[in-house]
Amino acid sequence: MAGLSSPIGRLLARHASTVIEEALGDTRVVLVNGARQCGKSTLVAQVGAARGAQWRSLDRAATRQAAAFDPTEFVAADGVMVIDEVQRVPELLLAIKESVDTDSRPGRFLLTGSARVLGLRALPDALPGRMETIELWPLSQGEIDDRPDGFVDAIFRLGPDLRHASQESRSGYVDRIVRGGFPEAVARTGARRERFFDSYVADLINRDVIQLSEIARGPEMRALTRLVAARSGQLLVPGTLANELGLSQPTVQRYLGLLEEVFLIKRIPAWSRNLSSRATGAAKVAMVDSGIAANLLGQDAGSLRQPTGPLGPLLEGFVAMEIARQLTWSRERAELYHYRTKDKVEVDLVLENRRGQVVAIDVKAAATVRAEDFRGLGHLAERLGDDLIAGLVLYTGQQTLPFGPRFRAIPVSALWELPPP
Incomplete structure:
Protein backbone atom coordinates (compact mmCIF):
# COMPACT_ATOMS: atom_id res chain seq x y z
CA MET A 1 0.00 0.00 0.00
CA ALA A 2 1.30 3.47 -0.88
CA GLY A 3 1.56 6.46 1.39
CA LEU A 4 3.41 5.09 4.44
CA SER A 5 6.01 7.85 4.52
CA SER A 6 6.27 11.39 5.82
CA PRO A 7 8.33 14.41 4.75
CA ILE A 8 9.07 14.96 8.44
CA GLY A 9 10.92 11.65 8.54
CA ARG A 10 8.58 10.02 11.04
CA LEU A 11 4.92 9.09 11.01
CA LEU A 12 3.03 11.33 13.42
CA ALA A 13 0.05 10.03 15.37
CA ARG A 14 -3.10 11.75 14.13
CA HIS A 15 -6.06 12.27 16.46
CA ALA A 16 -8.41 11.54 13.57
CA SER A 17 -7.22 7.92 13.37
CA THR A 18 -9.38 6.99 16.37
CA VAL A 19 -12.41 8.68 14.80
CA ILE A 20 -11.81 6.82 11.52
CA GLU A 21 -11.50 3.45 13.28
CA GLU A 22 -14.74 4.06 15.18
CA ALA A 23 -16.55 5.03 11.97
CA LEU A 24 -15.31 1.96 10.10
CA GLY A 25 -16.75 -0.16 12.90
CA ASP A 26 -20.36 0.74 12.11
CA THR A 27 -20.49 2.65 8.79
CA ARG A 28 -20.26 1.21 5.29
CA VAL A 29 -18.33 4.08 3.69
CA VAL A 30 -15.96 6.50 5.45
CA LEU A 31 -14.69 9.61 3.66
CA VAL A 32 -11.62 11.47 4.96
CA ASN A 33 -11.88 14.92 3.41
CA GLY A 34 -9.40 17.75 3.65
CA ALA A 35 -6.75 19.96 2.09
CA ARG A 36 -4.18 18.61 -0.31
CA GLN A 37 -0.94 17.48 1.31
CA CYS A 38 -2.35 17.59 4.84
CA GLY A 39 -1.60 13.89 5.39
CA LYS A 40 -4.82 12.16 4.26
CA SER A 41 -3.10 9.51 2.14
CA THR A 42 -0.57 8.68 4.83
CA LEU A 43 -3.29 8.38 7.47
CA VAL A 44 -5.67 6.17 5.46
CA ALA A 45 -2.72 4.06 4.31
CA GLN A 46 -1.90 3.33 7.96
CA VAL A 47 -5.53 2.53 8.81
CA GLY A 48 -6.03 0.51 5.63
CA ALA A 49 -2.80 -1.50 6.04
CA ALA A 50 -3.92 -2.65 9.47
CA ARG A 51 -7.11 -3.99 7.83
CA GLY A 52 -5.44 -5.57 4.78
CA ALA A 53 -7.21 -3.15 2.46
CA GLN A 54 -6.78 -2.88 -1.30
CA TRP A 55 -5.28 0.50 -2.31
CA ARG A 56 -6.45 2.54 -5.31
CA SER A 57 -5.00 6.01 -5.98
CA LEU A 58 -6.85 8.13 -8.51
CA ASP A 59 -3.84 10.43 -8.75
CA ARG A 60 -2.43 7.77 -11.09
CA ALA A 61 -3.59 8.18 -14.68
CA ALA A 62 -3.98 4.46 -15.42
CA THR A 63 -6.00 3.88 -12.25
CA ARG A 64 -8.19 6.86 -13.06
CA GLN A 65 -8.88 5.56 -16.55
CA ALA A 66 -9.82 2.12 -15.25
CA ALA A 67 -12.18 3.66 -12.70
CA ALA A 68 -13.91 5.79 -15.32
CA PHE A 69 -14.16 2.93 -17.84
CA ASP A 70 -16.01 0.49 -15.56
CA PRO A 71 -16.82 1.93 -12.10
CA THR A 72 -18.79 -1.15 -11.00
CA GLU A 73 -15.95 -3.56 -11.70
CA PHE A 74 -13.42 -1.13 -10.19
CA VAL A 75 -15.09 -1.19 -6.76
CA ALA A 76 -15.76 -4.93 -6.72
CA ALA A 77 -13.86 -6.33 -3.73
CA ASP A 78 -14.48 -8.77 -0.90
CA GLY A 79 -12.52 -6.85 1.71
CA VAL A 80 -11.86 -3.22 2.56
CA MET A 81 -10.94 -0.91 -0.33
CA VAL A 82 -9.15 2.43 0.03
CA ILE A 83 -9.75 4.91 -2.82
CA ASP A 84 -7.50 7.96 -2.67
CA GLU A 85 -8.71 11.28 -4.19
CA VAL A 86 -12.20 9.99 -5.03
CA GLN A 87 -13.34 13.38 -6.36
CA ARG A 88 -11.27 12.72 -9.51
CA VAL A 89 -13.81 10.11 -10.70
CA PRO A 90 -17.15 11.12 -9.13
CA GLU A 91 -18.96 8.34 -11.05
CA LEU A 92 -17.44 5.90 -8.54
CA LEU A 93 -19.84 7.07 -5.83
CA LEU A 94 -22.87 5.57 -7.57
CA ALA A 95 -20.99 2.29 -8.03
CA ILE A 96 -20.01 2.33 -4.34
CA LYS A 97 -23.63 3.04 -3.39
CA GLU A 98 -24.79 0.02 -5.41
CA SER A 99 -22.08 -2.16 -3.87
CA VAL A 100 -22.83 -1.26 -0.23
CA ASP A 101 -26.58 -1.59 -0.79
CA THR A 102 -25.93 -5.17 -1.88
CA ASP A 103 -23.42 -5.87 0.91
CA SER A 104 -24.11 -3.70 3.95
CA ARG A 105 -21.19 -4.78 6.13
CA PRO A 106 -19.53 -1.80 7.85
CA GLY A 107 -16.06 -0.67 6.85
CA ARG A 108 -16.35 -1.58 3.16
CA PHE A 109 -14.79 1.58 1.69
CA LEU A 110 -12.35 4.16 3.04
CA LEU A 111 -12.16 7.19 0.74
CA THR A 112 -10.16 10.41 0.66
CA GLY A 113 -11.02 13.67 -1.07
CA SER A 114 -9.27 17.01 -1.50
CA ALA A 115 -12.41 19.10 -1.95
CA ARG A 116 -15.72 19.14 -0.17
CA VAL A 117 -17.00 16.21 -2.23
CA LEU A 118 -20.66 16.54 -1.31
CA GLY A 119 -20.66 20.18 -2.38
CA LEU A 120 -19.39 19.66 -5.91
CA ARG A 121 -22.03 20.38 -8.52
CA ALA A 122 -21.31 17.42 -10.80
CA LEU A 123 -21.60 14.73 -8.18
CA PRO A 124 -24.58 12.36 -8.09
CA ASP A 125 -26.64 11.47 -5.04
CA ALA A 126 -23.68 10.79 -2.76
CA LEU A 127 -24.42 7.99 -0.35
CA PRO A 128 -26.78 9.63 2.16
CA GLY A 129 -27.09 7.49 5.29
CA ARG A 130 -24.32 5.20 4.13
CA MET A 131 -21.26 7.42 4.52
CA GLU A 132 -19.60 9.29 7.39
CA THR A 133 -17.36 12.23 6.51
CA ILE A 134 -14.36 13.06 8.68
CA GLU A 135 -12.51 16.30 8.03
CA LEU A 136 -8.71 16.22 8.25
CA TRP A 137 -6.86 19.50 8.61
CA PRO A 138 -3.12 20.17 8.47
CA LEU A 139 -1.23 18.98 11.55
CA SER A 140 -2.25 20.47 14.89
Whole structure:
Protein backbone atom coordinates (compact mmCIF):
# COMPACT_ATOMS: atom_id res chain seq x y z
CA MET A 1 0.00 0.00 0.00
CA ALA A 2 1.30 3.47 -0.88
CA GLY A 3 1.56 6.46 1.39
CA LEU A 4 3.41 5.09 4.44
CA SER A 5 6.01 7.85 4.52
CA SER A 6 6.27 11.39 5.82
CA PRO A 7 8.33 14.41 4.75
CA ILE A 8 9.07 14.96 8.44
CA GLY A 9 10.92 11.65 8.54
CA ARG A 10 8.58 10.02 11.04
CA LEU A 11 4.92 9.09 11.01
CA LEU A 12 3.03 11.33 13.42
CA ALA A 13 0.05 10.03 15.37
CA ARG A 14 -3.10 11.75 14.13
CA HIS A 15 -6.06 12.27 16.46
CA ALA A 16 -8.41 11.54 13.57
CA SER A 17 -7.22 7.92 13.37
CA THR A 18 -9.38 6.99 16.37
CA VAL A 19 -12.41 8.68 14.80
CA ILE A 20 -11.81 6.82 11.52
CA GLU A 21 -11.50 3.45 13.28
CA GLU A 22 -14.74 4.06 15.18
CA ALA A 23 -16.55 5.03 11.97
CA LEU A 24 -15.31 1.96 10.10
CA GLY A 25 -16.75 -0.16 12.90
CA ASP A 26 -20.36 0.74 12.11
CA THR A 27 -20.49 2.65 8.79
CA ARG A 28 -20.26 1.21 5.29
CA VAL A 29 -18.33 4.08 3.69
CA VAL A 30 -15.96 6.50 5.45
CA LEU A 31 -14.69 9.61 3.66
CA VAL A 32 -11.62 11.47 4.96
CA ASN A 33 -11.88 14.92 3.41
CA GLY A 34 -9.40 17.75 3.65
CA ALA A 35 -6.75 19.96 2.09
CA ARG A 36 -4.18 18.61 -0.31
CA GLN A 37 -0.94 17.48 1.31
CA CYS A 38 -2.35 17.59 4.84
CA GLY A 39 -1.60 13.89 5.39
CA LYS A 40 -4.82 12.16 4.26
CA SER A 41 -3.10 9.51 2.14
CA THR A 42 -0.57 8.68 4.83
CA LEU A 43 -3.29 8.38 7.47
CA VAL A 44 -5.67 6.17 5.46
CA ALA A 45 -2.72 4.06 4.31
CA GLN A 46 -1.90 3.33 7.96
CA VAL A 47 -5.53 2.53 8.81
CA GLY A 48 -6.03 0.51 5.63
CA ALA A 49 -2.80 -1.50 6.04
CA ALA A 50 -3.92 -2.65 9.47
CA ARG A 51 -7.11 -3.99 7.83
CA GLY A 52 -5.44 -5.57 4.78
CA ALA A 53 -7.21 -3.15 2.46
CA GLN A 54 -6.78 -2.88 -1.30
CA TRP A 55 -5.28 0.50 -2.31
CA ARG A 56 -6.45 2.54 -5.31
CA SER A 57 -5.00 6.01 -5.98
CA LEU A 58 -6.85 8.13 -8.51
CA ASP A 59 -3.84 10.43 -8.75
CA ARG A 60 -2.43 7.77 -11.09
CA ALA A 61 -3.59 8.18 -14.68
CA ALA A 62 -3.98 4.46 -15.42
CA THR A 63 -6.00 3.88 -12.25
CA ARG A 64 -8.19 6.86 -13.06
CA GLN A 65 -8.88 5.56 -16.55
CA ALA A 66 -9.82 2.12 -15.25
CA ALA A 67 -12.18 3.66 -12.70
CA ALA A 68 -13.91 5.79 -15.32
CA PHE A 69 -14.16 2.93 -17.84
CA ASP A 70 -16.01 0.49 -15.56
CA PRO A 71 -16.82 1.93 -12.10
CA THR A 72 -18.79 -1.15 -11.00
CA GLU A 73 -15.95 -3.56 -11.70
CA PHE A 74 -13.42 -1.13 -10.19
CA VAL A 75 -15.09 -1.19 -6.76
CA ALA A 76 -15.76 -4.93 -6.72
CA ALA A 77 -13.86 -6.33 -3.73
CA ASP A 78 -14.48 -8.77 -0.90
CA GLY A 79 -12.52 -6.85 1.71
CA VAL A 80 -11.86 -3.22 2.56
CA MET A 81 -10.94 -0.91 -0.33
CA VAL A 82 -9.15 2.43 0.03
CA ILE A 83 -9.75 4.91 -2.82
CA ASP A 84 -7.50 7.96 -2.67
CA GLU A 85 -8.71 11.28 -4.19
CA VAL A 86 -12.20 9.99 -5.03
CA GLN A 87 -13.34 13.38 -6.36
CA ARG A 88 -11.27 12.72 -9.51
CA VAL A 89 -13.81 10.11 -10.70
CA PRO A 90 -17.15 11.12 -9.13
CA GLU A 91 -18.96 8.34 -11.05
CA LEU A 92 -17.44 5.90 -8.54
CA LEU A 93 -19.84 7.07 -5.83
CA LEU A 94 -22.87 5.57 -7.57
CA ALA A 95 -20.99 2.29 -8.03
CA ILE A 96 -20.01 2.33 -4.34
CA LYS A 97 -23.63 3.04 -3.39
CA GLU A 98 -24.79 0.02 -5.41
CA SER A 99 -22.08 -2.16 -3.87
CA VAL A 100 -22.83 -1.26 -0.23
CA ASP A 101 -26.58 -1.59 -0.79
CA THR A 102 -25.93 -5.17 -1.88
CA ASP A 103 -23.42 -5.87 0.91
CA SER A 104 -24.11 -3.70 3.95
CA ARG A 105 -21.19 -4.78 6.13
CA PRO A 106 -19.53 -1.80 7.85
CA GLY A 107 -16.06 -0.67 6.85
CA ARG A 108 -16.35 -1.58 3.16
CA PHE A 109 -14.79 1.58 1.69
CA LEU A 110 -12.35 4.16 3.04
CA LEU A 111 -12.16 7.19 0.74
CA THR A 112 -10.16 10.41 0.66
CA GLY A 113 -11.02 13.67 -1.07
CA SER A 114 -9.27 17.01 -1.50
CA ALA A 115 -12.41 19.10 -1.95
CA ARG A 116 -15.72 19.14 -0.17
CA VAL A 117 -17.00 16.21 -2.23
CA LEU A 118 -20.66 16.54 -1.31
CA GLY A 119 -20.66 20.18 -2.38
CA LEU A 120 -19.39 19.66 -5.91
CA ARG A 121 -22.03 20.38 -8.52
CA ALA A 122 -21.31 17.42 -10.80
CA LEU A 123 -21.60 14.73 -8.18
CA PRO A 124 -24.58 12.36 -8.09
CA ASP A 125 -26.64 11.47 -5.04
CA ALA A 126 -23.68 10.79 -2.76
CA LEU A 127 -24.42 7.99 -0.35
CA PRO A 128 -26.78 9.63 2.16
CA GLY A 129 -27.09 7.49 5.29
CA ARG A 130 -24.32 5.20 4.13
CA MET A 131 -21.26 7.42 4.52
CA GLU A 132 -19.60 9.29 7.39
CA THR A 133 -17.36 12.23 6.51
CA ILE A 134 -14.36 13.06 8.68
CA GLU A 135 -12.51 16.30 8.03
CA LEU A 136 -8.71 16.22 8.25
CA TRP A 137 -6.86 19.50 8.61
CA PRO A 138 -3.12 20.17 8.47
CA LEU A 139 -1.23 18.98 11.55
CA SER A 140 -2.25 20.47 14.89
CA GLN A 141 0.40 21.77 17.25
CA GLY A 142 -0.27 18.81 19.54
CA GLU A 143 0.25 16.34 16.72
CA ILE A 144 3.56 18.00 15.81
CA ASP A 145 4.75 18.06 19.45
CA ASP A 146 3.10 14.78 20.54
CA ARG A 147 0.90 16.64 23.02
CA PRO A 148 -2.73 15.81 23.91
CA ASP A 149 -4.69 18.65 22.20
CA GLY A 150 -7.41 18.40 24.86
CA PHE A 151 -8.43 22.04 25.41
CA VAL A 152 -12.00 21.86 24.06
CA ASP A 153 -12.98 18.91 26.26
CA ALA A 154 -11.11 20.35 29.24
CA ILE A 155 -12.70 23.81 29.18
CA PHE A 156 -16.25 22.49 28.85
CA ARG A 157 -15.66 20.08 31.71
CA LEU A 158 -13.63 22.29 34.06
CA GLY A 159 -14.75 25.81 33.13
CA PRO A 160 -12.99 28.49 35.21
CA ASP A 161 -11.32 25.77 37.31
CA LEU A 162 -9.04 25.06 34.34
CA ARG A 163 -5.41 25.93 35.09
CA HIS A 164 -2.36 25.92 32.83
CA ALA A 165 1.21 27.14 33.13
CA SER A 166 3.29 27.43 29.96
CA GLN A 167 6.94 27.58 29.01
CA GLU A 168 6.12 28.89 25.53
CA SER A 169 7.35 32.40 24.72
CA ARG A 170 5.86 35.02 22.43
CA SER A 171 8.70 34.32 20.03
CA GLY A 172 7.82 30.63 20.09
CA TYR A 173 4.24 31.39 19.05
CA VAL A 174 5.58 33.42 16.11
CA ASP A 175 7.65 30.41 15.00
CA ARG A 176 4.58 28.18 15.16
CA ILE A 177 2.47 30.62 13.13
CA VAL A 178 4.95 30.95 10.25
CA ARG A 179 5.53 27.18 10.23
CA GLY A 180 1.86 26.20 9.99
CA GLY A 181 0.82 22.56 9.93
CA PHE A 182 1.46 21.10 6.48
CA PRO A 183 3.95 18.22 6.84
CA GLU A 184 6.07 19.53 3.96
CA ALA A 185 6.26 22.97 5.60
CA VAL A 186 7.04 21.53 9.05
CA ALA A 187 9.97 19.66 7.47
CA ARG A 188 11.43 22.83 5.90
CA THR A 189 12.78 26.17 7.06
CA GLY A 190 13.38 29.64 5.67
CA ALA A 191 13.26 30.15 1.91
CA ARG A 192 12.54 26.48 1.20
CA ARG A 193 9.38 26.65 3.31
CA GLU A 194 8.34 29.86 1.56
CA ARG A 195 8.80 28.17 -1.83
CA PHE A 196 6.56 25.33 -0.68
CA PHE A 197 3.81 27.76 0.33
CA ASP A 198 4.10 29.67 -2.98
CA SER A 199 3.89 26.45 -5.01
CA TYR A 200 1.06 25.06 -2.90
CA VAL A 201 -1.22 28.07 -3.38
CA ALA A 202 -0.36 28.39 -7.08
CA ASP A 203 -1.04 24.70 -7.74
CA LEU A 204 -4.27 24.77 -5.73
CA ILE A 205 -5.62 27.71 -7.72
CA ASN A 206 -4.32 26.63 -11.13
CA ARG A 207 -5.37 23.00 -10.82
CA ASP A 208 -8.16 22.49 -8.31
CA VAL A 209 -9.97 25.83 -8.21
CA ILE A 210 -9.92 26.56 -11.93
CA GLN A 211 -10.81 22.97 -12.86
CA LEU A 212 -13.56 22.86 -10.25
CA SER A 213 -15.16 26.07 -11.45
CA GLU A 214 -14.33 26.05 -15.14
CA ILE A 215 -13.02 29.62 -14.87
CA ALA A 216 -9.86 31.05 -16.34
CA ARG A 217 -9.23 33.91 -13.92
CA GLY A 218 -6.23 32.67 -11.99
CA PRO A 219 -4.75 36.18 -11.38
CA GLU A 220 -8.02 37.39 -9.83
CA MET A 221 -8.20 34.31 -7.61
CA ARG A 222 -4.63 34.88 -6.44
CA ALA A 223 -5.36 38.54 -5.69
CA LEU A 224 -8.47 37.57 -3.74
CA THR A 225 -6.47 35.00 -1.75
CA ARG A 226 -3.97 37.67 -0.69
CA LEU A 227 -6.78 40.05 0.31
CA VAL A 228 -8.42 37.33 2.41
CA ALA A 229 -5.08 36.54 4.09
CA ALA A 230 -4.78 40.22 5.04
CA ARG A 231 -8.22 39.97 6.68
CA SER A 232 -7.54 36.82 8.67
CA GLY A 233 -9.51 37.07 11.89
CA GLN A 234 -11.60 39.98 10.58
CA LEU A 235 -15.11 40.31 9.21
CA LEU A 236 -15.56 39.01 5.69
CA VAL A 237 -17.37 41.64 3.60
CA PRO A 238 -17.68 40.46 -0.02
CA GLY A 239 -18.79 43.91 -1.22
CA THR A 240 -15.56 45.49 0.00
CA LEU A 241 -13.49 42.76 -1.62
CA ALA A 242 -15.44 43.19 -4.87
CA ASN A 243 -14.70 46.93 -4.94
CA GLU A 244 -10.99 46.37 -4.35
CA LEU A 245 -10.77 43.75 -7.10
CA GLY A 246 -13.08 45.45 -9.59
CA LEU A 247 -15.36 42.40 -9.69
CA SER A 248 -19.06 41.92 -9.07
CA GLN A 249 -20.14 40.86 -5.60
CA PRO A 250 -21.71 37.58 -6.87
CA THR A 251 -18.41 36.71 -8.54
CA VAL A 252 -16.48 37.33 -5.32
CA GLN A 253 -19.04 35.28 -3.38
CA ARG A 254 -18.53 32.43 -5.83
CA TYR A 255 -14.74 32.67 -5.62
CA LEU A 256 -14.84 32.64 -1.81
CA GLY A 257 -16.96 29.51 -1.95
CA LEU A 258 -14.37 27.87 -4.18
CA LEU A 259 -11.53 28.76 -1.79
CA GLU A 260 -13.57 27.14 0.96
CA GLU A 261 -14.26 24.06 -1.19
CA VAL A 262 -10.52 23.37 -1.48
CA PHE A 263 -9.87 24.02 2.25
CA LEU A 264 -7.80 27.18 1.79
CA ILE A 265 -10.08 29.38 3.91
CA LYS A 266 -12.66 28.82 6.64
CA ARG A 267 -15.60 31.07 7.36
CA ILE A 268 -16.55 31.47 11.03
CA PRO A 269 -20.25 32.34 11.23
CA ALA A 270 -21.69 35.04 13.45
CA TRP A 271 -23.38 33.98 16.67
CA SER A 272 -26.28 35.78 18.31
CA ARG A 273 -28.93 33.46 19.80
CA ASN A 274 -31.18 36.52 19.40
CA LEU A 275 -29.59 38.12 22.46
CA SER A 276 -29.55 41.46 20.76
CA SER A 277 -30.97 42.86 17.56
CA ARG A 278 -27.68 44.73 17.26
CA ALA A 279 -25.59 41.60 16.63
CA THR A 280 -24.00 41.57 13.20
CA GLY A 281 -24.59 38.63 10.88
CA ALA A 282 -21.33 38.87 8.92
CA ALA A 283 -18.94 35.92 9.07
CA LYS A 284 -15.27 36.14 9.95
CA VAL A 285 -12.64 34.48 7.80
CA ALA A 286 -9.49 32.56 8.69
CA MET A 287 -6.88 30.96 6.48
CA VAL A 288 -6.90 27.23 7.19
CA ASP A 289 -3.11 27.29 7.64
CA SER A 290 -1.32 30.13 9.45
CA GLY A 291 1.91 29.48 7.55
CA ILE A 292 0.18 30.12 4.23
CA ALA A 293 -1.46 33.27 5.66
CA ALA A 294 1.88 34.68 6.87
CA ASN A 295 3.59 33.83 3.58
CA LEU A 296 0.87 35.50 1.50
CA LEU A 297 1.44 38.66 3.57
CA GLY A 298 5.22 38.45 3.10
CA GLN A 299 5.74 37.96 6.84
CA ASP A 300 8.47 35.80 8.33
CA ALA A 301 9.35 35.21 11.98
CA GLY A 302 11.65 38.24 12.08
CA SER A 303 9.07 40.70 10.78
CA LEU A 304 6.30 39.31 13.00
CA ARG A 305 8.45 39.85 16.07
CA GLN A 306 8.59 43.57 15.31
CA PRO A 307 6.13 45.78 17.25
CA THR A 308 4.47 46.86 14.00
CA GLY A 309 4.07 43.31 12.62
CA PRO A 310 0.52 41.96 12.05
CA LEU A 311 0.85 39.34 14.78
CA GLY A 312 -2.56 39.95 16.36
CA PRO A 313 -4.77 38.95 13.39
CA LEU A 314 -2.50 36.04 12.46
CA LEU A 315 -2.53 34.76 16.05
CA GLU A 316 -6.32 34.96 16.16
CA GLY A 317 -6.58 32.96 12.93
CA PHE A 318 -4.02 30.46 14.26
CA VAL A 319 -6.04 29.97 17.47
CA ALA A 320 -9.32 29.67 15.57
CA MET A 321 -7.94 26.92 13.35
CA GLU A 322 -6.33 25.00 16.22
CA ILE A 323 -9.78 24.94 17.86
CA ALA A 324 -11.44 24.00 14.54
CA ARG A 325 -9.05 21.05 14.28
CA GLN A 326 -9.90 19.90 17.81
CA LEU A 327 -13.62 20.05 17.12
CA THR A 328 -13.17 17.25 14.56
CA TRP A 329 -12.09 14.79 17.29
CA SER A 330 -13.20 16.23 20.66
CA ARG A 331 -15.86 14.33 22.61
CA GLU A 332 -17.61 17.62 23.32
CA ARG A 333 -19.78 18.39 20.31
CA ALA A 334 -19.57 22.13 19.86
CA GLU A 335 -19.68 24.70 17.07
CA LEU A 336 -17.33 27.63 16.46
CA TYR A 337 -18.64 31.18 15.99
CA HIS A 338 -17.69 34.80 16.57
CA TYR A 339 -19.75 37.61 18.14
CA ARG A 340 -19.88 41.29 17.20
CA THR A 341 -22.48 43.99 17.68
CA LYS A 342 -23.13 46.97 15.46
CA ASP A 343 -21.60 49.03 18.28
CA LYS A 344 -18.34 47.08 17.67
CA VAL A 345 -18.44 45.15 20.93
CA GLU A 346 -16.93 41.83 19.96
CA VAL A 347 -15.73 38.44 21.13
CA ASP A 348 -13.23 36.77 18.85
CA LEU A 349 -14.49 33.18 19.21
CA VAL A 350 -17.61 31.62 20.71
CA LEU A 351 -17.90 27.88 21.33
CA GLU A 352 -21.42 26.55 21.95
CA ASN A 353 -22.25 22.92 22.69
CA ARG A 354 -25.49 21.05 22.06
CA ARG A 355 -26.77 21.95 25.54
CA GLY A 356 -26.45 25.68 24.86
CA GLN A 357 -23.41 26.07 27.10
CA VAL A 358 -20.93 28.67 25.88
CA VAL A 359 -17.19 29.29 26.18
CA ALA A 360 -16.24 32.77 24.97
CA ILE A 361 -12.65 33.50 23.91
CA ASP A 362 -10.68 36.61 23.04
CA VAL A 363 -7.14 36.33 21.67
CA LYS A 364 -4.37 38.79 22.56
CA ALA A 365 -0.84 38.82 21.15
CA ALA A 366 0.41 40.58 24.30
CA ALA A 367 2.22 38.83 27.17
CA THR A 368 0.18 40.83 29.70
CA VAL A 369 -3.59 41.17 30.13
CA ARG A 370 -5.60 44.07 31.53
CA ALA A 371 -9.11 44.25 32.95
CA GLU A 372 -10.35 46.15 29.87
CA ASP A 373 -9.39 43.16 27.70
CA PHE A 374 -12.47 41.43 29.16
CA ARG A 375 -14.94 44.10 27.98
CA GLY A 376 -16.49 42.00 25.21
CA LEU A 377 -16.56 38.91 27.42
CA GLY A 378 -18.33 40.89 30.15
CA HIS A 379 -20.92 42.12 27.66
CA LEU A 380 -21.65 38.53 26.64
CA ALA A 381 -21.70 37.29 30.25
CA GLU A 382 -24.43 39.80 31.15
CA ARG A 383 -26.63 38.44 28.38
CA LEU A 384 -25.92 34.74 28.81
CA GLY A 385 -26.09 34.37 32.59
CA ASP A 386 -25.36 30.81 33.74
CA ASP A 387 -25.07 29.56 30.14
CA LEU A 388 -21.59 31.09 29.98
CA ILE A 389 -19.21 28.48 31.37
CA ALA A 390 -16.11 30.65 31.10
CA GLY A 391 -14.80 33.79 29.42
CA LEU A 392 -11.15 33.47 28.44
CA VAL A 393 -8.43 35.71 27.11
CA LEU A 394 -5.83 33.50 25.43
CA TYR A 395 -2.56 35.41 25.55
CA THR A 396 1.18 34.92 25.05
CA GLY A 397 2.07 35.02 28.75
CA GLN A 398 2.87 31.94 30.82
CA GLN A 399 0.44 31.84 33.77
CA THR A 400 -3.29 31.39 34.29
CA LEU A 401 -4.65 34.53 35.95
CA PRO A 402 -8.15 35.10 37.41
CA PHE A 403 -10.14 38.19 36.45
CA GLY A 404 -13.35 37.43 38.34
CA PRO A 405 -15.35 34.26 39.06
CA ARG A 406 -15.66 33.06 35.45
CA PHE A 407 -12.99 35.06 33.64
CA ARG A 408 -9.45 33.79 33.12
CA ALA A 409 -6.34 34.79 31.18
CA ILE A 410 -4.77 31.55 29.94
CA PRO A 411 -1.64 30.91 27.83
CA VAL A 412 -2.38 30.09 24.18
CA SER A 413 -0.40 26.85 24.48
CA ALA A 414 -3.19 25.44 26.68
CA LEU A 415 -4.86 24.60 23.36
CA TRP A 416 -2.48 21.72 22.70
CA GLU A 417 -0.75 21.09 26.04
CA LEU A 418 -3.85 20.38 28.15
CA PRO A 419 -5.07 16.78 28.32
CA PRO A 420 -8.81 16.07 28.10
CA PRO A 421 -10.32 15.39 31.55
